[in-house]
Amino acid sequence: MKDIVIKGNRIKAELLMLLYCYIAANLVNVYAIIKYETSWIEIFTWQRFILFIAVLFYVVTIVVRLIVFGFRKGMRKT
Amino acid sequence: MLTPISLMKVIAGEGNNRSTPNDKIFLGVIGTGSRGHHLAYLIKEYGHELGMEVTALCDVYQPHLEHTHAMIPEAKVYNDYRRMLDEATELHGVIICTPLHVHAGPTIDSLDRGLHVFCEKAMARTLDDTYAMAEAYYRTGKSLHIGHQRLFDPKFLRGMNKVYNDDLGVVTQIRAYWHRNNDWRRPVPEGQPELERFINWRLYRDYSCGLLTELASHHIQVANWAKKARPVEVRGTGSISFWRDGREVEDNVALIFSYDDGTQFIYDSMIQNRRHGLEVQVLGHKGTLELETNNFFLEEPPPPPKPAGIVQLLQDLEQNVLGKVPIGSSSWDPEIAMTYKGESIVADNNTDGTFEQFYGFAKAIREDKPIPGLFEEGYYASLWTLLGQQAIDTGKAVKMPEKYDISKFNPREFV
Ligand SMILES: NC(=O)c1ccc[n+]([C@@H]2O[C@H](COP(=O)([O-])OP(=O)(O)OC[C@H]3O[C@@H](n4cnc5c(N)ncnc54)[C@H](O)[C@@H]3O)[C@@H](O)[C@H]2O)c1
Numbered sequence: 001m002k003d004i005v006i007k008g009n010r011i012k013a014e015l016l017m018l019l020y021c022y023i024a025a026n027l028v029n030v031y032a033i034i035k036y037e038t039s040w041i042e043i044f045t046w047q048r049f050i051l052f053i054a055v056l057f058y059v060v061t062i063v064v065r066l067i068v069f070g071f072r073k074g075m076r077k078t
Numbered sequence: 079m080l081t082p083i084s085l086m087k088v089i090a091g092e093g094n095n096r097s098t099p100n101d102k103i104f105l106g107v108i109g110t111g112s113r114g115h116h117l118a119y120l121i122k123e124y125g126h127e128l129g130m131e132v133t134a135l136c137d138v139y140q141p142h143l144e145h146t147h148a149m150i151p152e153a154k155v156y157n158d159y160r161r162m163l164d165e166a167t168e169l170h171g172v173i174i175c176t177p178l179h180v181h182a183g184p185t186i187d188s189l190d191r192g193l194h195v196f197c198e199k200a201m202a203r204t205l206d207d208t209y210a211m212a213e214a215y216y217r218t219g220k221s222l223h224i225g226h227q228r229l230f231d232p233k234f235l236r237g238m239n240k241v242y243n244d245d246l247g248v249v250t251q252i253r254a255y256w257h258r259n260n261d262w263r264r265p266v267p268e269g270q271p272e273l274e275r276f277i278n279w280r281l282y283r284d285y286s287c288g289l290l291t292e293l294a295s296h297h298i299q300v301a302n303w304a305k306k307a308r309p310v311e312v313r314g315t316g317s318i319s320f321w322r323d324g325r326e327v328e329d330n331v332a333l334i335f336s337y338d339d340g341t342q343f344i345y346d347s348m349i350q351n352r353r354h355g356l357e358v359q360v361l362g363h364k365g366t367l368e369l370e371t372n373n374f375f376l377e378e379p380p381p382p383p384k385p386a387g388i389v390q391l392l393q394d395l396e397q398n399v400l401g402k403v404p405i406g407s408s409s410w411d412p413e414i415a416m417t418y419k420g421e422s423i424v425a426d427n428n429t430d431g432t433f434e435q436f437y438g439f440a441k442a443i444r445e446d447k448p449i450p451g452l453f454e455e456g457y458y459a460s461l462w463t464l465l466g467q468q469a470i471d472t473g474k475a476v477k478m479p480e481k482y483d484i485s486k487f488n489p490r491e492f493v
Contacts, residue, residue: 050146
């Protein structure tokens with residue numbers, strides 16, 4: 001069986017992506033707090049939910065990247 | 079004047095002048111049937127909190143007397159209440175739990191002997207007996223406490239405070255009902271059919287007005303209390319519609335008591351369906367009390383707390399993506415009951431006021447004077463149950479005859 005090797009660069013890039021997703025999720029939370037005039041404390045009290053949304057965003061980026069990757073591969077073959 | 083606050087203070091023990099630990103209150107119980115036994119039990123178990131003790135028991139029916147005597151063997155026993163009043167000289171007060179038609183005699187005789195009286199509701203079988211009890215009360219200056227325990231029930235006291243504080247706005251209607259599903263019969267000992275009327279006195283007109291004196295009396299008291307008034311007129315109807323077993327009292331009644339300010343108190347009672355149990359609802363333009371179930375509802379419910387911003391954002395997104403597109407709307411929405419759950423009147427709803435009544439009775443005995451305004455609540459509730467029965471019997475609107483007005487005895491204490 002062939003070992004899958006994940007390079008350090010890859011891991012770094014993915015962690016960076018996760019961080020962007022986390023920042024994006026927090027920005028969405030800030031937007032919601034301003035829009036619905038709720039309490040700023042929600043920035044802290046809703047962190048678990050924000051983490052969940054960050055992971056969701058990250059999953060979305062994976063799906064998008066897979067689609068783009070597949071699309072490019074297809075283009076190269078033709 | 080009887081205010082909910084003054085009764086709350088009584089329950090809290092304020093003003094209960096317990097001078098010495100030895101100032102025991104000795105009580106006699108006349109009528110040791112189901113209620114008398116229960117009250118004697120409460121005093122035996124918890125009476126020490128109030129320094130109360132049952133030292134004499136009286137009943138004309140030996141099995142009941144023996145049953146309660148077995149619980150309080152140290153009490154002296156009597157078959158004739160007059161003998162008890164003569165011989166049990168230690169007594170400070172009596173508790174009367176005889177059938178309705180046997181309330182007036184023991185009450186008046188006890189008051190005349192300088193005793194304080196706790197008499198179960200309703201006061202008496204006839205208007206004249208009820209009035210005679212009132213006359214003895216005012217004449218002797220002793221307390222005559224009628225067993226409408228809701229007067230000492232914390233949820234009713236707090237609820238009444240809400241009414242008086244205008245939390246309900248203008249109260250224009252009160253509704254109450256008491257529904258059961260049983261024949262209301264007590265078993266008669268085998269081979270002694272002659273005891274039928276004695277045991278099942280509730281079912282016969284000579285002794286009782288059935289659902290009115292036994293149940294409605296409580297809710298009429300609450301309605302008068304909420305209105306700080308007595309009705310001006312009652313109309314009613316009733317029937318024996320299900321339990322056609324030889325009884326003489328209705329098993330199905332409906333009445334409307336009208337007050338001077340236009341308020342209507344709508345009451346019904348039946349014993350062939352228990353789906354709705356019992357309730358008394360006080361309806362104002364700003365709120366509703368459902369006292370038996372300890373609930374208070376505002377007409378304009380407070381808005382529910384807003385969810386977090388992020389949740390609202392997601393809800394909006396969901397609505398924008400999945401929201402229904404209206405294709406038409408009805409011109410009329412059925413006005414079904416509000417789904418808002420309301421709030422509890424009291425946090426701990428663990429008593430119905432039965433024992434708390436004795437806080438009031440103990441205070442009256444120790445101070446050797448009645449709690450102002452308390453008797454009048456019992457009097458008018460009792461009187462209007464009998465007038466309600468008259469309305470059912472005659473099919474006419476009935477008013478209170480002037481001669482039964484007791485404000486002449488003590489105008490300041492009039493409810
Ligand atoms: N406040 C309440 O919630 C409540 C509840 C139940 C009953 N009650 C009232 O309590 C009273 C008694 O009801 P109950 O269910 O106990 O009835 P019951 O029939 O069980 O008891 C009545 C007792 O009085 C006795 N009695 C009759 N004539 C007597 C006399 N001349 N001297 C002495 N004893 C006599 C009977 O033998 C019987 O033991 C009624 O007025 C009823 O309305 C009030």
